[in-house]
Amino acid sequence: MADADVPTAVPARGVSARNPQQPAIRVGPPSRGRRRARLVIKHIDPWTAMKVTFVVSLALLVIGVVAVAIVYAVLGGMGVWDQINNLVNEVAPTTASQALRNPFSASRVITITAAVGAINVIILTALATLGAAIYNVIADLVGGIEVTLTEP
Numbered sequence: 001m002a003d004a005d006v007p008t009a010v011p012a013r014g015v016s017a018r019n020p021q022q023p024a025i026r027v028g029p030p031s032r033g034r035r036r037a038r039l040v041i042k043h044i045d046p047w048t049a050m051k052v053t054f055v056v057s058l059a060l061l062v063i064g065v066v067a068v069a070i071v072y073a074v075l076g077g078m079g080v081w082d083q084i085n086n087l088v089n090e091v092a093p094t095t096a097s098q099a100l101r102n103p104f105s106a107s108r109v110i111t112i113t114a115a116v117g118a119i120n121v122i123i124l125t126a127l128a129t130l131g132a133a134i135y136n137v138i139a140d141l142v143g144g145i146e147v148t149l150t151e152p
């Protein structure tokens with residue numbers, strides 16, 4: 001038997017020689033570089049895809065509403081909205097409703113942003129769930145996606 005074929009004793013990760021409860025060495029084949037694992041993704045659980053997409057979509061909704069509120073506040077501090085509202089008041093006829101007198105109020109902009117975000121949550125969740133189900137059907141036909149993982 002050649003020396004290269006003999007298993008060598010390698011200290012286990014995180015094991016100290018002072019603690020007798022833990023093994024001091026790990027016996028295994030000699031290290032020959034990076035290990036590789038070839039995996040095939042054949043099934044994505046639609047329920048899990050739905051839950052993950054729903055949570056990510058909700059996070060995006062919150063981030064979007066906060067971002068719009070910050071941008072609205074910054075532009076409001078610069079007087080942009082007052083100028084736009086004054087322009088609308090000058091151009092609109094005097095018989096226009098009160099809703100048209102102040103079209104870019106903070107409550108209206110944030111409400112529209114939240115409504116669009118809520119619709120986005122529903123659509124993204126449904127599309128991800130449908131996508132997982134379609135992937136499962138296609139993976140049954142063609143065998144899935146092959147992924148190769150390597151150690152750094």
